[in-house]
Amino acid sequence: MKKTLGYLSLATFILGALFFGSTLVAKNELMAFHPKIGKSVYFLLEKSGRSFTKAGIPILVIMKETADLSTVDATLTKDVKGQQVYQLLTTTANTSQVAIRAFLTEKKVAFRPFWIVNMVVLEKADAKLISELAAREDVASIVG
Numbered sequence: 001m002k003k004t005l006g007y008l009s010l011a012t013f014i015l016g017a018l019f020f021g022s023t024l025v026a027k028n029e030l031m032a033f034h035p036k037i038g039k040s041v042y043f044l045l046e047k048s049g050r051s052f053t054k055a056g057i058p059i060l061v062i063m064k065e066t067a068d069l070s071t072v073d074a075t076l077t078k079d080v081k082g083q084q085v086y087q088l089l090t091t092t093a094n095t096s097q098v099a100i101r102a103f104l105t106e107k108k109v110a111f112r113p114f115w116i117v118n119m120v121v122l123e124k125a126d127a128k129l130i131s132e133l134a135a136r137e138d139v140a141s142i143v144g
Helices: 002-033 039-047 078-096 098-106 127-134
Strands: 057-063 111-114 119-125 139-143
Touching: 039 057, 039 139, 057 127, 078 098, 098 111, 098 119, 119 127, 127 139
Parallel strands: none
Antiparallel strands: 057 119, 057 139, 111 119
């Protein structure tokens, strides 16, 4: 009886390892194919209990372009420096997000642009959209 339980436990362990191992391999292959997609995105998809192809999860799309704040004169007053930083950040976000905003609008995807960090936030993104965003040159990373 003990020997049978031992074999049954071993068989269960092997089947579990094969099932979960293949799932992890598939995710790692997707991660390697889309290195811009953060692990948190895959975690949210898994946690949501939805398949990767049907999920609608919130994501942050971080843009590649960043504002060059080194041009702000450190000798200026706090208010003037603050205004210069604000101008640089908003100008960078507004110019670098034009194409992605048009892309998302065309696809009828709701998004919210940000300028402090040059990014757009999507409340619901599915696997196809996430892959399309990761393939864009103007996107640095996608996190959940």
